[in-house]
Every structure is written in C-alpha cells, then in structure tokens.
Amino acid sequence: MRILSWNVNKPSNREGRIDEQIAFIDSRDVDVLLLQEVRHGRDLKWADYWRDQLAEIGLAEIEDSLDWAAELASSSVPPHDDIGHDNGHITAVNREWDLQLNDQLIRGRLETADSSHFATNFPEKILVSEVDTGGETVELWNIRAVPGNSWGEEKIKIFETVYNRLTDAAVRPRILAGDFNSPDTELADGQAVPFGYSKDPQVRQRYVNAELNILKGLGHLGLVDVFRAEHGYGDLAIQDTSWKTKRFDHIFASESFAVDDCYYDPEGQEYSDHAPIIADLVV
Template identity: 35%
Template structure:
C-alpha cells in the first residue's frame, strides 16, 4: 500500500490558481505508481470542484472526502482532501462535528483551525484502517494552536480503539537540534506502508 502526504500550498492567490493545481496533478500523473491513499493539505476550498474533477478523471481516484466546506464556513483559508484509489469505501468520522464514534470530542478543544484535522475510515476487505490527515499550523504564527492540534491528534490515537491506523500530514516539524554548532538540516517526516500480499502490512519502510 502506497501512502502519500502533500501540502499543495493553495493559499496564493486567494482564490487558488488552476494552473498550479493542474501542474500538481500532472506531477502525480507522472509517477510510476500512484499512491492508493493520497492525503492533501492546504487545498484551496474555492477550487474544490476542480480538484475533485482532476483527481477523479485524470488520476482515477474514486472516493474522496474533505474539510473544504468547513474551511469556507470558518473563513480559515484552506482545508484537506483525503482521496482513495480503487473501490474501497470511504467514510468521514467528521470528528469536529462531534460524531458519537469519535474517541475524543474535538469541539471541546476549542480548536481555531478544526479544518486541519480530517479523520477518515477506510473500509478494507480484511479490516478497516483509520486515516488521520493533519496539518499543524506554523508555530511562529500560531504557537498555542499548533500545540492544541498536535495534542488533539495524540489524544485521539491514545483514546481510539486498537486497529490499523495511519497518521500523516504537514506537522510543521522544527529544525533538528544538534549538540554542535553545525547547520541544522530541515527534518522531513514521512513513511510508506508496504505490504507483500499480507494484512496488516508486513513492514514499514
């Protein structure tokens, strides 16, 4: 199973650039193997229709869910899309709406950016996977809100039931601290879950 997380930086221009969106989809189309699970952050909600059209018709993603309407309603810039290739079923936990099966009530956390927290249930014939598509807002601008988002993600996983789970996204990780005065490289955190015909996936690479 291939999983890809990508911040597509849809903030500028404010209404979203169709050309930039098409370029990103073209790059995805150039990959030898498309990810079965695609997690997009910073998707401009004004271009929801274009994103869905390109993901579905150009790349073959068949199931998608998002927080774009919520981002528009809150006037909070951008939201997320989780897209699934194949014929798997996809359902929203919509934790921010306080659905009963959510392990924590995010509305009680008073998150300023709840649209950055998208939880999806992926129905697989061998068992369900829970997918958390998260973006932690930049700490330099929203330090407290970044911590609240990360704590909510941690608490969600801690309180949830035992089952396969993927947490990925743009976590705005800081530069790594080094004990010497050498330059600190930016840290990129990512993983790909690989399976060799077995379930759950046989290894993480």
C-alpha cells in the same frame, strides 16, 4: 498500498498550477492520497476542481475539510473572523475502495470536550476518515500543525487534540500523516529537537511535550515512524527532508503493516515548497 502525503502549498490561481500537481500525483500510482493546504477558493470553485480532477485519475473516493474551512472563513465569530481559513485537507483513495468520513471523532468531540485539552480554532486541520480496502479497514488521519511562529498556541492545540483523541480511541489499523511543522532538527541518534525548547519558560514544557508526544510518543498505540523504520537513524541528507533542510512531513503507521519503502520525492518541490513523502506498505 502506496501512500502519498503532500502539502501542496495553497495553489494560487496561476493557470495550470493544480493541473501540474494532479499530473504529478497521477504519475506516482497512488492508492491513498493525503493533501494539506488545499485552498478551497470559495468563489473560484477550486475545491470542486480538485475533486473532479482526482476522480479523473482514479482517486474517486474523496473526503475533505474544504467545505468546513469555507464555513469557518465566512464566520463573523472571533477568532475565526481574523484567521482566514482559506484552506483545508483532502483525503482520497482509489475508486475500488470505500472511504468514509469519521466526523464524530473530531468535530463532535470538539463541540463537547474540555476546551483546555481538546479545543483548536483550526479543526479543518484534522481530517479523519476510514478506508475499507476489501480486506482491512484502516483509519486515516490527515493533519497539519499550523506554524508556531505565526499562530503560537494553535500549533500545540492541534498536537494535543490529535494525541488525546488517539489515546482515547481503541487501537486499530491506522495511518497518521501530514505536515507537522516539526521537529526543528533531528540528531543522528534519533532524538527529535522540538521548537518548544525556544519558548518562554512558563509554556516551554507544554510545547515540548505536545511535539514529542506526536513525534516520539505514539509507540504505546502501536504507531511507528515509517521513514525511520525503513532507514534507521543517522545524519539526514538533503533528499531525506521535505521543507528546506527539515523533515516536517511524516507518515506514521500501525506496526502491523510491513514497510517496503518510504522516501521523500524531491521532484514534487517543482510544484510546491514541500517534497511529498511516499510510503509503500503491505496491509
């Protein structure tokens, strides 16, 4: 199973931009695709174009949060009227498999859960689905944590929502991937340095905990950092980062999966400001 996770950086309406990204994806022989920051383009129908073009290259089983983002974008209810909500996620798998949205896991719980632990004003940034490969059912979490320097607490709310929902759910074959906008840096011994350390002391520990729970705290759920499982630790070379000199994009997978390879593909930065992360897993 080849997995590609990529922040496509909200494609503009520049002619050919989406086509270039589709061609790149097609060239990578992908089985499971997780895209973040896909602009829905309510009036320009970019969402429909993405769906049609992915189906053309064989990734015909598709779930996305684009309609949900568009619905929130049209809301006059604060704070959504000031957020924009111009993009969401796409998860797609090859046409031979069955993909189903797990809407209740996030949307339903967000409507009823304690807002101090589960609320996020960016629910479209957490897309959960399930793929049936014919021999295994795998839960797919496609997430993006919005930048803390732009949205402050909202980044942490996304991490808290994901972590608590994962912790509450039964352990099962699972892949968690996306643009985490974290960590700030990683040390050669494997320590992740979160952005939370730069926050005001009154909120610092909450921010640090939220980041580290995702980056380093998923072992009790049987989830491992696939890149680190393949390459170990040590200093990062520039080709081992996904955005400028930072490793913001991640794939975590259940430890039951064998890792054949995992790498960042710098060619993808010709079509986005992020390099996609690609992993070959044996399910």
